[in-house]
Amino acid sequence: MHPLLLLLGVLSGQPAAAPPSEITGAVSPLIPSLCQPLEGGAGEGAPLRCSGLVGTDVFLRGPETAREVALARPVDFLPPPPAGGRLGRSVTWRLAGDRPFAAVLRYRFPDVVAAAPDLLVVVKAPTDEGPGCVAGAAEDVSVPTGSGLERAIAFADRRAPLFRCGRDTPALAGAVSEAARAILSTWFGTMRPDGG
Numbered sequence: 001m002h003p004l005l006l007l008l009g010v011l012s013g014q015p016a017a018a019p020p021s022e023i024t025g026a027v028s029p030l031i032p033s034l035c036q037p038l039e040g041g042a043g044e045g046a047p048l049r050c051s052g053l054v055g056t057d058v059f060l061r062g063p064e065t066a067r068e069v070a071l072a073r074p075v076d077f078l079p080p081p082p083a084g085g086r087l088g089r090s091v092t093w094r095l096a097g098d099r100p101f102a103a104v105l106r107y108r109f110p111d112v113v114a115a116a117p118d119l120l121v122v123v124k125a126p127t128d129e130g131p132g133c134v135a136g137a138a139e140d141v142s143v144p145t146g147s148g149l150e151r152a153i154a155f156a157d158r159r160a161p162l163f164r165c166g167r168d169t170p171a172l173a174g175a176v177s178e179a180a181r182a183i184l185s186t187w188f189g190t191m192r193p194d195g196g
Contacts, residue, residue, distance in 0.1 A: 023157050024095050025093060025094055026093045027091065027093065028051065028052045028093065029051075029090055030050055030058060030060075030090050032064075034051075035048035035049060035060060047059055048060045055072075056072045056125065058070070059077070061074075064086060064087075065080075065086065067086070069123075070132075071123060071132050073126065076126065076131035078134065079187065081107050081183070082183060083112050084111040085119075085187075087105065087107060088105065088106030088107065088118070091105060092104040092149065092152075094160065100125045101125055102156040103122075103123045104121070104149070104153060105120070106120055109183060112183070116177070117141050117177070118139075119183065120137060120149060121134060121136075121137045122152055122155055122156045122160060123135065124163050125160075130165055131165060134170045135156070136155055136170045136171040136173055137170070137172060137184055137188070138151045138174055138176070139175075140152075141177075151174050170188055
């Protein structure tokens with residue numbers, strides 16, 4: 001890590017974010033039929049353990065139209081999306097070294113009357129110090145500067161390492177449509193634009 005980044009982290013009281021050259025990505029499948037029930041769980045809605053990265057599994061709970069997700073351990077599940085949102089079939093991970101610091105989850109909303117594009121939710125991974133949480137979201141639409149997934153990844157790399165769960169407010173990565181804003185407002189409460 002560059003000495004200046006380390007010094008800035010020490011002065012600010014927060015760990016410095018890894019420089020972009022040290023950040024890598026990975027994708028793991030998120031297909032419930034490939035996941036295993038947790039010990040003692042049975043039936044639809046029972047918690048499932050899905051293989052993620054080595055040492056960081058993904059946990060699912062609830063039916064498809066109200067699915068909750070947790071990273072690394074089966075606690076602190078994200079609330080299910082409104083309007084029957086469906087979780088995508090993969091997790092896009094962001095890693096500093098071999099440790100994941102964020103994940104991007106895709107959600108589709110097939111039952112929404114106004115056609116809403118997919119939403120990409122950036123989740124800060126839990127650490128030894130505390131649980132994970134939502135750091136922000138992007139809408140999956142292509143713009144001249146790139147796809148929604150590229151924006152969500154750049155947002156995760158920039159914001160998630162220093163995001164303080166329980167203190168910082170989740171933000172929107174770039175502009176979003178009214179349909180997406182309504183879903184996110186219902187789901188995560190008031191979110192402010194980040195301009196990113």
